[in-house]
Amino acid sequence: MISEKELNELNDFLEKENCLFFKDYVIKYETYFKTGGKIKFFLTPISIDQFKLVVNYLFKNKLDYKIIGFTSNLLLLDEVEYSIIISTKNLVKVEVEDNMVSVESGYALSNLVRVALMHQAKGFEGLEGIPASLGGAIFMNAGAYGHSVSDNLVSVDCIDENNNHVTLSKEECNFSYRTSVFKSGSYIILSGKFRLPKGDREEIARKIETYHIARHSYQDFVYPNLGSMISIPINLYQRILKNDKVYTMRYWFLKYIHKNPLMKLINRKKPNQLVFNKLQLKYLKSKKNIEFDYNMSIKSSNILINDGTVDTKEIMNYVFTTYHLLDKEYHIENEILIGPTVYSINDNFKETYHYISSELNQTK
Numbered sequence: 001m002i003s004e005k006e007l008n009e010l011n012d013f014l015e016k017e018n019c020l021f022f023k024d025y026v027i028k029y030e031t032y033f034k035t036g037g038k039i040k041f042f043l044t045p046i047s048i049d050q051f052k053l054v055v056n057y058l059f060k061n062k063l064d065y066k067i068i069g070f071t072s073n074l075l076l077l078d079e080v081e082y083s084i085i086i087s088t089k090n091l092v093k094v095e096v097e098d099n100m101v102s103v104e105s106g107y108a109l110s111n112l113v114r115v116a117l118m119h120q121a122k123g124f125e126g127l128e129g130i131p132a133s134l135g136g137a138i139f140m141n142a143g144a145y146g147h148s149v150s151d152n153l154v155s156v157d158c159i160d161e162n163n164n165h166v167t168l169s170k171e172e173c174n175f176s177y178r179t180s181v182f183k184s185g186s187y188i189i190l191s192g193k194f195r196l197p198k199g200d201r202e203e204i205a206r207k208i209e210t211y212h213i214a215r216h217s218y219q220d221f222v223y224p225n226l227g228s229m230i231s232i233p234i235n236l237y238q239r240i241l242k243n244d245k246v247y248t249m250r251y252w253f254l255k256y257i258h259k260n261p262l263m264k265l266i267n268r269k270k271p272n273q274l275v276f277n278k279l280q281l282k283y284l285k286s287k288k289n290i291e292f293d294y295n296m297s298i299k300s301s302n303i304l305i306n307d308g309t310v311d312t313k314e315i316m317n318y319v320f321t322t323y324h325l326l327d328k329e330y331h332i333e334n335e336i337l338i339g340p341t342v343y344s345i346n347d348n349f350k351e352t353y354h355y356i357s358s359e360l361n362q363t364k
Contacts, residue, residue, distance in 0.1 A: 001343065002063055002083045007040060010084070013057055020044045020090070027076065027085075032131065033306050034224040036076030040343050043086045048104060048190055051091060052159065055188060058084065059163045064340035067188060069106060069133030073140065073226055075304075075336045077312055077356075079349035082341050088135055096196070100154065104191045105135030109142065109149065112194075113208060122199025123152045125207040129215035131227075135189040139182045141175045145211050150175040152194045159188040178231050178333070217271055220297040223305040229319060230326060231333040236302040237276045240283070240325050247283045254279060272298040288325075294318040304334060313352045320359045332363055 014021045025042035028035060045051035058065050065084040068074060076082070088106035094115060095102045101119070103112055109132045116124035126147025130137065137149040138156060153175075156168045166187075174181040182189060219227065232239065241247040254275050257263070264271070277296045284290040293314045297303040304319065316336075323332055338357055345353050 002040075006061065006063060007083075009061075010041060010057075010063070014041075014043070014054075017050075017053060019050055019054055020046055028078065031071040031074070031076055032224060033071070033075055033226050033304075034308075035078050035306060035312070036071075037078055037080045037082065039082045039085050041084045043084070044090050045086065045088075046090045048091060048093075051086070051088070051190070052165070054086060055159060056163060066337060066341040067135075069136035070108070070131060072131040073136060073334055075226060075334050077337065077349075077353075079312060079346040080338070080342050080353070081344040082337070083343040084341065088133060091190075093191075099196045099198075100193055101196055102191055102193045103134050105133060105138075105189045107134045108132075109134055109137045116194075116196060117201070117204055117208065119196050120198055120201045120204070121152075121196035122204050123147065123197055125204055126211060128208045128211045129219075134192055138173075138189055138192055139180060140178055141180050142178075144215070148175070150180070152197065154193045154195055156187075156192050157190040158182075159190065161186045165190075177233075217268070218299060220299040220303045220305055223297065223307050225297065225303055225305040226334045227303060228300075228333050229302050229304040230322060230330050232302065232326065232330040236300070236322075236326075237273075237280055240280060240322075244283065244287060247279065247287070250279060251276070273300050274298050277301055284325075290321060292318055292321075312349070313355075316352065316356050316359075323359075323363070328363070336360060 011023070021044065022042045023040065025039045027039055027042065028037070043054055045054055063084060065086055066082070067086045067088065069088050091104040091106035093104045094107060096115070096119060101115060109127050109130050112134060113124050113128050124147070126143060126145035127137070127149060130142050130144060132142050136142070138153070142149050150170060150173065153170045155170065156173060158166060158168060160166050168181070168187070172181065181187065230236065237251060241251050258275055277298070280301055294310050294317070295307055297305045304315070306315070319332060336356060338353065338360065
């Protein structure tokens, strides 16, 4: 754990170098999930040079820290006080030249889609509506509708584990489904360079509109949420019920009734999964003796939401119970921030914190 002496020295360094930072920063209502405790030092560098200067200081002094983007895939805990967090939200420089675009890590992915459209570039349409920063999107190779952020990527500028500035080619990033070399923790993403292949402007715009409407139809946008909780390429309900023939038959019957073309047309403006949520809850109660205080999203039981009615323990119980119901076959998509960046933990939360730590260790 970082000491008070180290915190004071960090404060002096940041003031000397005119780095933008906040002390004892309450981040709760800035995060996507609307959770998170106080942060001793919340750093928001205004340039890549300032960012590298801060990282170099922390590296040399062996101080643990966490780099965050838009937190759209990150769950910070209310009951935890964090030590040092660096936000990339001010790193938003974009340069377009010779059918290439270079984008800093804090730039919004949705804005990159618009930049591509302005330059009549195809291959970015499926990124529409993904609530990520460019750095976060590259980190997890975000994508949808057959598109991934890595599709037109040429290279990534980053800092390696020895604190050197390096450039990785697309091939060196080892992209695959929702993962990359960056998940190893060996690199810090500074910016990405993309090709801007020419396409038909009207076709590109049409696809963006289609994907935008689809995402808001099938993703929860009412409550704070972190999108898909479990990275699973198949239907979550079907997978959970697969070992019970009776409930599997009920699932297919309900799907035939509620998901046929006519019902999809009728419910197209407000589609939901309420009948499947009820089926899953009934199965868990009768067959597994499992009950939740957590309220599922009406859009999908795989979308983790915060409706303000349950505490962190219940939310985490829902996440890990679902993970075990899937026989640990698929990984938890959302990152839960614990570990070295934790400065202190509320006394009445320590048992739950150790439960979270234990469960996460089993997922590795």
